[in-house]
Amino acid sequence: MYTGKARAYTNIALIKYWGKKDEHLILPMNNSLSLTLDAFYTETTIEFKESFTEDSFFLDGIKQDQKQTAKITAFLALVRQQYQVSLFAKVDSRNFVPTAAGLASSASGLAALAGACSAALNLELTDKELSRLARRGSGSACRSIFGGFAEWQKGNSDQTSFAEAIVSDNWEQDLAMLFVLVDDGVKDVSSRDGMKRTVETSSFYAGWLSSIDADLKTAKQAIAEKDFKALGEVTEANALRMHGTTLAANPPFTYWSPESLTVMQLVRQARQNGLPCYFTMDAGPNVKILVEKKNLAALKQFLAHHFSSEQLISANAGPGITLLP
Numbered sequence: 001m002y003t004g005k006a007r008a009y010t011n012i013a014l015i016k017y018w019g020k021k022d023e024h025l026i027l028p029m030n031n032s033l034s035l036t037l038d039a040f041y042t043e044t045t046i047e048f049k050e051s052f053t054e055d056s057f058f059l060d061g062i063k064q065d066q067k068q069t070a071k072i073t074a075f076l077a078l079v080r081q082q083y084q085v086s087l088f089a090k091v092d093s094r095n096f097v098p099t100a101a102g103l104a105s106s107a108s109g110l111a112a113l114a115g116a117c118s119a120a121l122n123l124e125l126t127d128k129e130l131s132r133l134a135r136r137g138s139g140s141a142c143r144s145i146f147g148g149f150a151e152w153q154k155g156n157s158d159q160t161s162f163a164e165a166i167v168s169d170n171w172e173q174d175l176a177m178l179f180v181l182v183d184d185g186v187k188d189v190s191s192r193d194g195m196k197r198t199v200e201t202s203s204f205y206a207g208w209l210s211s212i213d214a215d216l217k218t219a220k221q222a223i224a225e226k227d228f229k230a231l232g233e234v235t236e237a238n239a240l241r242m243h244g245t246t247l248a249a250n251p252p253f254t255y256w257s258p259e260s261l262t263v264m265q266l267v268r269q270a271r272q273n274g275l276p277c278y279f280t281m282d283a284g285p286n287v288k289i290l291v292e293k294k295n296l297a298a299l300k301q302f303l304a305h306h307f308s309s310e311q312l313i314s315a316n317a318g319p320g321i322t323l324l325p
């Protein structure tokens with residue numbers, strides 16, 4: 001019997017991963033850049049055992065069905081094949097996210113699973129190898145191996161596609177992210193399905209790709225210079241461009257709900273009132289607002305007129321993956 005446990009935190013992309021060049025290996029079309037946060041994490045324990053006749057997956061103590069287990073089973077099949085393991089496993093994940101719906105990220109879950117496998121099988125993977133393994137579970141998971149800012153080098157093969165920490169002189173400690181939970185109950189298109197449809201059908205996709213290199217350069221320069229305005233502006237513009245691609249997909253779709261648009265407008269208004277903050281969004285209606293820690297309280301106060309405290313969840317920069325005893 002082999003057991004392992006790991007904790008990994010969610011990350012939010014400031015320059016988005018949106019589109020795969022290779023679906024099987026999960027190689028992205030473009031580099032992306034993220035900030036790992038401390039508020040949401042997953043702890044995953046895995047047990048490989050001779051007596052198990054199939055893989056099983058428990059999330060917060062509840063056995064998951066085939067569909068929810070799909071990403072996990074596919075990942076474990078890869079681990080067995082890659083590391084010549086014949087044993088089945090029991091995976092027990094606990095998501096430490098505020099009760100709010102829709103915040104459990106596959107990034108922290110699959111990164112924690114990769115770490116737990118490495119520990120259980122005594123693979124002693126380097127961070128780069130762990131990032132490559134996590135990438136096979138879910139693309140954005142490869143960035144959660146690292147704390148603070150990370151860049152996912154797109155590469156062109158399984159060997160060359162992995163994330164790396166961005167040297168930042170700990171500037172991320174001065175930043176915060178405020179999640180505004182807008183729950184409009186609309187069942188979104190998953191990020192995996194959304195990016196696939198967009199790559200395959202959106203006439204705006206080429207425009208998105210052509211803007212990435214400049215955005216990455218701007219973001220990395222902003223981090224090096226601790227220039228919050230520059231980082232915020234490129235973060236917001238990049239997110240708008242990513243989401244713009246969905247409008248030209250076939251069939252068209254959007255992750256934005258009416259409340260999402262209200263939050264975006266409030267962020268612009270806060271800026272006009274002299275409170276620097278910038279929004280980003282992923283595959284769902286929730287809005288994430290990048291703000292300097294010194295302005296977090298003022299931002300929360302400004303939004304408190306429109307949202308309940310349960311809808312406003314703040315996070316600071318978080319650490320990389322931790323293997324647990």
Ligand SMILES: O=C(O)C[C@@](O)(CF)CCOP(=O)(O)OP(=O)(O)O
Pocket residue numbers: 012013015016017018026032106137138139140141191192281282283
């Ligand atoms: O996080 C980002 O860069 C941007 C997104 O969150 C925007 F929605 C995409 C994350 O995609 P993911 O869930 O990693 O997809 P997978 O590789 O198909 O599992």
